[in-house]
Amino acid sequence: MTTAADPNPNKFPALISGAQNSFTCQRCQMTNSRQIYWLPSHVYYCPHCIGLGRLTSQDWLVAYPEVNAFAPVAKPLAWQGTLTSAQRQVAGELCQVWRQQGEHLVWAVTGSGKTEMLFPMLQQAVLHRDRIALAAPRIDVCTELYPRIQAAFPGVSCGLLYGSGQLKYQYTQILVCTVHQLLKFRQAFDVLVLDECDSFPYLNNPMLHAAVKQAVKPHHTLIYLSATPSLEYQQRIQQQQLNYSLLNRRFHGHDLPVPRYQTVGFGKTITTNWTLQQHLKKLVQQQQRFLLFVPSIASSEKISRQLTYVLPTLSQNFVHAKDPQRVAKVAAFRRGHWQALITTTVLERGVSFDNIDVIVWQADNERFNMQTLVQIAGRAGRSAQYSNNQVTFYGHKYTRAIQQAITTIIELNHG
Numbered sequence: 001m002t003t004a005a006d007p008n009p010n011k012f013p014a015l016i017s018g019a020q021n022s023f024t025c026q027r028c029q030m031t032n033s034r035q036i037y038w039l040p041s042h043v044y045y046c047p048h049c050i051g052l053g054r055l056t057s058q059d060w061l062v063a064y065p066e067v068n069a070f071a072p073v074a075k076p077l078a079w080q081g082t083l084t085s086a087q088r089q090v091a092g093e094l095c096q097v098w099r100q101q102g103e104h105l106v107w108a109v110t111g112s113g114k115t116e117m118l119f120p121m122l123q124q125a126v127l128h129r130d131r132i133a134l135a136a137p138r139i140d141v142c143t144e145l146y147p148r149i150q151a152a153f154p155g156v157s158c159g160l161l162y163g164s165g166q167l168k169y170q171y172t173q174i175l176v177c178t179v180h181q182l183l184k185f186r187q188a189f190d191v192l193v194l195d196e197c198d199s200f201p202y203l204n205n206p207m208l209h210a211a212v213k214q215a216v217k218p219h220h221t222l223i224y225l226s227a228t229p230s231l232e233y234q235q236r237i238q239q240q241q242l243n244y245s246l247l248n249r250r251f252h253g254h255d256l257p258v259p260r261y262q263t264v265g266f267g268k269t270i271t272t273n274w275t276l277q278q279h280l281k282k283l284v285q286q287q288q289r290f291l292l293f294v295p296s297i298a299s300s301e302k303i304s305r306q307l308t309y310v311l312p313t314l315s316q317n318f319v320h321a322k323d324p325q326r327v328a329k330v331a332a333f334r335r336g337h338w339q340a341l342i343t344t345t346v347l348e349r350g351v352s353f354d355n356i357d358v359i360v361w362q363a364d365n366e367r368f369n370m371q372t373l374v375q376i377a378g379r380a381g382r383s384a385q386y387s388n389n390q391v392t393f394y395g396h397k398y399t400r401a402i403q404q405a406i407t408t409i410i411e412l413n414h415g
């Protein structure tokens with residue numbers, strides 16, 4: 001995708017036949033079997049990237065060479081905030097990375113202001129007329145990031161692209177998009193920032209890893225951002241294959257809230273657990289807003305219904321990945337609608353609300369791994385004024401994930 005004014009696109013077949021009845025998709029680089037993925041009339045198709053529109057053996061792909069046709073902007077960065085000295089250090093390191101090109105990881109705790117740390121580097125890149133993509137695995141992260149980037153760089157063209165997005169694609173200097181959307185680009189970006197690089201669905205997904213690699217130009221700057229880098233990144237750091245910047249303090253300088261663990265008796269539900277009910281009643285009295293994390297879509301709806309009976313005075317709603325109202329509900333909660341939002345791990349990261357307590361129900365469920373629990377705990381205490389928000393994990397079993405999450409947070413606080 002690029003400007004339609006460009007007269008010289010590269011055109012190539014969407015699917016290329018290989019040995020033993022296999023074929024490789026030129027959009028997502030996945031290899032499949034012709035015997036399985038065929039349609040009547042002996043046409044075959046790629047099942048992997050079908051979410052972006054079905055590609056068959058009769059289709060062609062078109063790639064326009066990236067020409068960086070952007071109008072110069074004298075002072076692109078309008079952001080008036082100040083970076084803390086720790087943020088400034090990382091921002092300076094990123095500017096250095098951009099000058100030299102290459103890959104770099106920013107390991108920054110939740111709420112440390114990692115977006116703002118990117119601004120000086122992004123400004124350099126904009127002035128240089130680089131084309132920039134800010135990609136994240138999840139839609140919620142993109143929709144939260146987009147207005148912040150627009151506000152920080154008001155004179156720079158900026159687009160937002162995700163699967164069910166309403167905005168029509170336009171050629172812009174900055175693009176905020178989900179990682180899936182990168183499959184539509186080929187050698188397009190000089191700078192690619194991959195936010196939440198340790199999260200589903202990017203993690204361990206070869207198609208999305210290929211998407212990142214083919215979306216950048218041969219000479220590029222690739223910045224990974226994470227609060228909880230996966231083992232893969234940690235190993236690359238140890239083997240000196242990847243440089244990184246570490247920021248273990250939130251921008252307001254206060255500690256991360258350390259989660260409290262509360263045992264739940266076997267078989268207790270949200271309607272029969274006395275401790276949780278007392279806890280929720282107290283929050284209602286104090287009018288303290290909170291997120292209640294639960295392990296599944298079904299339980300988010302069920303628990304929301306149960307709370308309507310148990311605590312009728314609590315204004316609440318639920319949200320999950322398959323909720324068609326998901327984006328609107330998150331926006332409404334941010335504007336102050338409802339005291340509580342019952343949610344699955346869909347809100348574990350990338351979203352920021354002021355003054356929120358956090359409760360995890362069934363924290364011992366296998367859906368809650370160590371990284372997820374650290375991210376969830378990171379939703380609390382994000383503003384300086386309310387840095388002492390409470391985080392409580394309710395579980396029947398004190399799992400290794402719970403123990404490691406609590407230990408990790410304590411260690412990060414001690415620097």
Ligand SMILES: [Zn+2]
Binds near residue numbers: 029047
């Ligand atoms: Zn494909």
